[in-house]
Amino acid sequence: MGNITQRLGVKSAWISDLHLGSPHTRNVDMLNTFLRLMQPQQLYLLGDSIDGYDLAKAPCWTHGFEEALQRLFRLSATGTGVTKIPGNHDGPLRQLLQAAGIGPQDRENHLLLRPRDAPEFNGRGVGIRLMQSTVFTNKEGSHLFLHGDENERLDPAKHKLVELYDAAYYRLAHLTPAFNRLRGAMDKPYLPLTHAFQDLVCRHVTNFVREFEEAQVVSAMNANMQGVFCGHIHYPANKVIEGIHYRNPGSMQVDQTLLVENARGEIKQVNWGTVCLKLAKAKKQGRGVEGVLDELADEIGAERLTTTPLFSYHNPGVDEISGQLRSTQAGLIATATFGPNYRQMPVQPAL
Helix, strand or coil: CCCCCCCEEEEEEEEECEEEEEEEEEEHHHHHHHHHHECCCCEEEEEECCHHHHHHHHHCCCCHHHHHCCCCCCCCHCCCEEEEEEECCCCHHHHHHHHHHCCCCCCCEEEEEEECCCCCEECCCCCEECCCEEEEEEECEEHHHHCCCCCCCHHHCCCCCHHHHHHHHHHHHHHHHHHHHHHHCCCCCCCHHHHHHHHHHCCCCCCCHHHHHHHHHHHHHHHCEEEEECCCCCCCCCEEEEEEEECCCCCCCCCCCEECCCCCCCCEEEHHHHHHHHHHHHCCCCCHHHHHHHHHHHHHHHHHEECCCCCCCCCCEEECCCCCCCCCHHHHHHHHCCCHHHHHHHCCCCC
């Protein structure tokens, strides 16, 4: 694969709900393909990047998860500004922010998460900026960034039937990779099986999706914003509600969708799962992937980059006692799982 279209540049990209560390995240290779092929000037992670919920139950850290985390820090070292908003699954990172004096309504200050080093208040340079929320401004106006679980009264995750919903949702999520391998062979776009389930249950039975979207729109109105970006419900959207532009990139755990902004300021939804299916088919047929990337560049208005920063995956090794894969960012993972005082926990994370 040559350097001419090996990477595509965009002004901004938004991804959400990566759920690194969850056994339900089966398509992490698609996320790593995005981090390998795309070079946004700004990358925004809208919550649930690390799944502290599942890691607290049982450590599950694979080479795919570790590669994704290493690639995120590598992007920050090669010119991409990476900003992360905590979600409910990595909620202890909010405690880390509050311990540094950065409250829920603070949209200016940040902690810089530096590779294998202590977070730095309003630090600059290589690292991931951790923020409670922030604001994005374009020709449409100002947009609020958040995860979406901040309004507990209208949080679907707090519903009494959420355990039954999750059981069905993740069962369909586990079937989605095999289902889409068949679709890719037939040149059909990537389609998560969870969407039909969400349309039935969350739109026509309980109206979870509509109520959630309206709650985020109200948050934007209360903050005098013209738009809002959020994640949380694993349901992609790009639309106007009551004069407020509501955008949700969807989940990179199952949906494999994201949002990008090109140099013209146009924000577009991308079905990244479909891109990966096309790349896999081209590789299987012995064709170069340049054609797929050229097609994507034309579709979203991306710039073709002529140079590619080298990335070398560092194998962190296995913990001899636990048998679990270590991580180059074990402190960050443990903090996202147990909170800033994780070293005082009676049970240490096996990472």
